[in-house]
Amino acid sequence: MEYGSVTDREVEAIRAIVSPERLSAGESVLDLHSKDESFHPRRKPDVVVWPLKAEEISQILKFANEKRIPVTPWGAGTSLEGNPVPSEGGIVLDLQQMNHILEVRAEDLQVRVEAGVIYKELNQHLSRFGLFFPPDPGASATIGGMVGNNASGIRTIKYGATKDFVLSMVVVLPSGGVIRTGTNAIKSSSGYDLCRLFVGSEGTLGVVTEVTLRLIGLPAEFMAAVAQFGSIREATDTVFQIMRSGLSPAALELLDIPTVQVVNRFKKLSMEERPTLFVEFHGSSAAGLKEELEMVKEICSENQPLRFDSGIGREERNRLWDARYGVHESIKVNNPGLSPLVIDTAVPISKYSDMVEWGQKIVKEKGLKGYAFGHAGSGNLHLEILGSPEEKVQWEKVQEAGEEIVAFALECGGTATGEHGIGIGKRKFMKKEHGESLLLMRQIKKLLDPNGIMNPGKIFE
Numbered sequence: 001m002e003y004g005s006v007t008d009r010e011v012e013a014i015r016a017i018v019s020p021e022r023l024s025a026g027e028s029v030l031d032l033h034s035k036d037e038s039f040h041p042r043r044k045p046d047v048v049v050w051p052l053k054a055e056e057i058s059q060i061l062k063f064a065n066e067k068r069i070p071v072t073p074w075g076a077g078t079s080l081e082g083n084p085v086p087s088e089g090g091i092v093l094d095l096q097q098m099n100h101i102l103e104v105r106a107e108d109l110q111v112r113v114e115a116g117v118i119y120k121e122l123n124q125h126l127s128r129f130g131l132f133f134p135p136d137p138g139a140s141a142t143i144g145g146m147v148g149n150n151a152s153g154i155r156t157i158k159y160g161a162t163k164d165f166v167l168s169m170v171v172v173l174p175s176g177g178v179i180r181t182g183t184n185a186i187k188s189s190s191g192y193d194l195c196r197l198f199v200g201s202e203g204t205l206g207v208v209t210e211v212t213l214r215l216i217g218l219p220a221e222f223m224a225a226v227a228q229f230g231s232i233r234e235a236t237d238t239v240f241q242i243m244r245s246g247l248s249p250a251a252l253e254l255l256d257i258p259t260v261q262v263v264n265r266f267k268k269l270s271m272e273e274r275p276t277l278f279v280e281f282h283g284s285s286a287a288g289l290k291e292e293l294e295m296v297k298e299i300c301s302e303n304q305p306l307r308f309d310s311g312i313g314r315e316e317r318n319r320l321w322d323a324r325y326g327v328h329e330s331i332k333v334n335n336p337g338l339s340p341l342v343i344d345t346a347v348p349i350s351k352y353s354d355m356v357e358w359g360q361k362i363v364k365e366k367g368l369k370g371y372a373f374g375h376a377g378s379g380n381l382h383l384e385i386l387g388s389p390e391e392k393v394q395w396e397k398v399q400e401a402g403e404e405i406v407a408f409a410l411e412c413g414g415t416a417t418g419e420h421g422i423g424i425g426k427r428k429f430m431k432k433e434h435g436e437s438l439l440l441m442r443q444i445k446k447l448l449d450p451n452g453i454m455n456p457g458k459i460f461e
């Protein structure tokens with residue numbers, strides 16, 4: 001695709017739409033918007049703009065579409081697959097200043113926000129109303145970025161992913177048209193589900209400016225447990241047994257031995273270095289949770305845990321879960337100079353043990369260093385495989401390992417990406433995962449964005 005260039009003339013035209021201080025072509029600003037949290041190649045945009053209103057975005061997109069200038073929406077840049085990297089340069093629309101919580105409709109368990117609102121800040125605000133938005137992407141992400149990647153996290157197992165909470169959105173289309181998708185009703189059978197089309201579209205179909213989210217009441221009581229096993233298989237089989245038992249954990253996470261080791265070192269903890277499961281339950285009373293705890297304990301005991309620690313209440317939960325947080329940073333700090341290729345496969349729960357085993361086997365066979373962890377209860381495996389992109393032979397091995405692990409997930413009826421999105425890194429798996437449906441995806445992209453200006457180089461090869 002041939003794109004129009006951004007000269008002083010184009011910059012001046014955009015400056016006429018937004019006020020001068022909300023546009024920059026300064027080197028440090030361009031640099032900050034040239035990369036996300038992944039190893040994928042950097043690319044600086046030509047200009048960064050901080051819009052305040054959907055109308056401004058509409059005018060910018062109309063202009064960019066006429067001139068065929070690439071436009072990439074930007075939330076907080078915390079993606080792990082190059083999703084917001086402006087691969088063809090052009091304009092980055094940084095939504096950071098559209099950060100207002102517009103309306104809390106506590107009586108309807110709903111909130112209406114601008115796309116640049118930070119997830120953690122939203123939940124802090126909502127706690128006053130006894131409410132929360134559960135998908136927890138770990139990083140300090142924006143709601144727009146979560147919508148872009150259909151983010152999820154440790155609580156998805158009980159409550160769902162971002163897509164399950166979006167009721168309605170305002171979206172600016174590449175043509176400059178502004179639409180509202182969905183309604184404020186929590187159910188609807190009316191027409192095509194356009195919310196679901198835009199959720200997970202990674203900024204390739206339009207810019208989300210406003211989102212209405214469904215909310216959940218904050219749980220009254222918490223129960224947590226940490227179980228450690230003699231082998232990874234015993235840990236992952238326990239995951240399957242907990243899920244199959246009909247229990248409904250709010251979170252069920254796995255760390256393998258190398259991951260426990262780096263977390264211990266980074267956070268100065270002294271956990272036993274064993275395959276470890278972290279379990280969390282939410283409920284209305286401590287008595288109910290005690291019963292669930294007994295059931296979890298019984299299931300764990302079938303796989304001979306070497307250690308089982310548990311507690312009721314929020315403080316106990318935070319104490320027990322401390323080691324689950326900061327995994328990505330712990331791996332990074334313990335491996336200076338190396339980059340992780342992040343596996344994000346998700347498989348049906350009955351295949352989860354095989355998935356983890358396969359991933360570890362491939363890493364070992366290729367003589368690589370890998371850390372397995374993730375949202376086990378959702379069948380979602382993160383395996384960070386380390387290498388240096390500058391060392392060709394080693395990096396090829398890392399890539400091969402990634403391909404073999406994803407191929408296994410697809411054979412199991414799973415997906416290449418449970419939550420991080422396609423971005424640049426997972427494009428090569430789209431044909432295998434979606435077959436003929438990929439053509440329909442391309443046609444939808446062409447229909448909405450005939451000039452291919454929205455976040456080019458993502459999702460499709």
Ligand SMILES: Cc1cc2nc3c(=O)[nH]c(=O)nc-3n(C[C@H](O)[C@H](O)[C@H](O)COP(=O)(O)OP(=O)(O)OC[C@H]3O[C@@H](n4cnc5c(N)ncnc54)[C@H](O)[C@@H]3O)c2cc1C
Nearest residue numbers: 075076077078079138141142144145146148151152203208
């Ligand atoms: C340490 C760490 C842990 C993580 N853990 C998780 C996890 O557990 N679960 C998970 O899901 N993710 C996780 N992530 C990945 C990442 O944080 C999420 O995908 C997050 O939702 C990205 O949000 P962001 O605001 O940074 O978006 P960005 O990275 O800025 O953008 C994400 C995508 O959405 C598009 N976009 C951004 N804003 C808009 C908008 N307003 N309209 C249209 N498109 C838009 C961008 O163009 C891009 O394609 C993790 C990342 C890190 C670094």
